[in-house]
Amino acid sequence: xxxxxxxxxxxxxxxxSVGGGLATLxxxxxxxxxxxxxxxxxIADMIAVxxxxxxxxxxxxxxxVGFTTAGxxxxxxxxxxIITPDxxxxxxxxxxxxxxxxxxxxxxxxxxxxxxSAALIAAAGWSVVKISLIHLDAATIASxxxxxxxxxxxxxxxxxxxxxxxxxxxxLAFIAISAVVGIVLQF
Amino acid sequence: MKxxxxxxxxxxxxxxxxxxxxxxxxxxxxxxxVEKRGWASEEELMDWYAIGQCTPGxxxxxxxxxxxxxxxGTLGGIIATLGVVFPSLVIITVxxxxxxxxADIPAVQHAFAGIRACVCVLILNAVVKLWKKSVIDWxxxxxxxxxxxxxxxxRLSPVIYVIIAALAGILLKRLEVKA
Numbered sequence: 128x129x130x131x132x133x134x135x136x137x138x139x140x141x142x143x144s145v146g147g148g149l150a151t152l153x154x155x156x157x158x159x160x161x162x163x164x165x166x167x168x169x170i171a172d173m174i175a176v177x178x179x180x181x182x183x184x185x186x187x188x189x190x191x192v193g194f195t196t197a198g199x200x201x202x203x204x205x206x207x208x209i210i211t212p213d214x215x216x217x218x219x220x221x222x223x224x225x226x227x228x229x230x231x232x233x234x235x236x237x238x239x240x241x242x243x244s245a246a247l248i249a250a251a252g253w254s255v256v257k258i259s260l261i262h263l264d265a266a267t268i269a270s271x272x273x274x275x276x277x278x279x280x281x282x283x284x285x286x287x288x289x290x291x292x293x294x295x296x297x298x299l300a301f302i303a304i305s306a307v308v309g310i311v312l313q314f
Numbered sequence: 315m316k317x318x319x320x321x322x323x324x325x326x327x328x329x330x331x332x333x334x335x336x337x338x339x340x341x342x343x344x345x346x347x348v349e350k351r352g353w354a355s356e357e358e359l360m361d362w363y364a365i366g367q368c369t370p371g372x373x374x375x376x377x378x379x380x381x382x383x384x385x386x387g388t389l390g391g392i393i394a395t396l397g398v399v400f401p402s403l404v405i406i407t408v409x410x411x412x413x414x415x416x417a418d419i420p421a422v423q424h425a426f427a428g429i430r431a432c433v434c435v436l437i438l439n440a441v442v443k444l445w446k447k448s449v450i451d452w453x454x455x456x457x458x459x460x461x462x463x464x465x466x467x468x469r470l471s472p473v474i475y476v477i478i479a480a481l482a483g484i485l486l487k488r489l490e491v492k493a
């Protein structure tokens with residue numbers, strides 16, 4: 128019945144993740160915690176793959192998680208799960224498009240939803256930090272901070288925020304650089 | 315039948331030429347849906363996009379459902395959506411299968427350790443962008459802080475935060491009008 132559960136978990140993700148892209152992340156961490164189907168470390172790797180391949184990130188993540196959990200059928204089921212609520216909601220909204228856009232209620236709900244969505248993604252980001260930059264459960268204080276990884280993160284931050292202003296680099300470029308640095312410096 | 319195939323095919327192209335999510339998709343939609351096919355005006359596309367951002371789910375899927383529905387009704391909406399997710403299904407499944415076979419090689423593990431550091435930064439950048447658009451006064455700042463601390467320290471389903479935040483938004487706006 129893992130397939131049914133997979134569909135249901137991703138149905139919920141599609142129903143409640145607002146704001147696109149990485150908004151699915153907090154839900155995927157939640158699925159990992161509840162089911163143990165995959166680890167936090169695997170999620171971080173999935174994000175990297177989703178960012179560097181074509182396709183909307185939310186769909187890429189669903190497909191990847193589905194495959195990891197239950198193979199090819201799993202990837203199909205998870206993806207169908209995440210798109211089903213979307214299709215239903217949009218088909219309903221399409222019939223009263225104008226009213227929806229001008230609704231005060233919808234507008235004020237989103238006043239609260241937008242910062243919450245940003246905060247949920249930030250919390251998911253913290254989960255990635257804990258497995259890559261800072262190991263809070265490390266045996267000695269000296270090994271809490273992963274200095275090589277932190278240095279790389281600072282360099283990538285500078286590159287994305289300085290270089291990106293003038294030249295549009297693809298996220299794939301930063302991921303490729305990080306992979307090479309990881310291999311060369313033996314992370 | 316021909317229309318449905320066109321919808322599937324066009325949105326599969328949109329899916330395969332989009333890297334990343336959300337905004338990254340806009341240029342591909344403009345090219346394929348507005349310019350090549352003439353299925354929507356620039357304004358309609360922006361409307362769908364705006365609604366896609368403030369309805370649940372993946373923005374790309376929302377936009378595809380809108381465009382398909384307009385062209386060929388409910389079935390059109392479903393077919394266009396299947397089109398936009400099709401490339402992801404194929405590409406990610408192949409890569410996931412491939413990586414599983416190579417995951418034990420030390421070089422691959424080092425590479426992913428490096429990539430994870432990079433992923434931290436990519437998420438940080440996305441959060442900063444969202445922060446600028448969503449945390450616009452002290453009240454939205456409080457919502458951000460409460461949800462962030464709550465989800466770092468408590469193990470609750472994100473569904474709960476989403477529902478509470480929507481209610482809080484409605485309540486805060488209502489108080490604002492009264493004051």
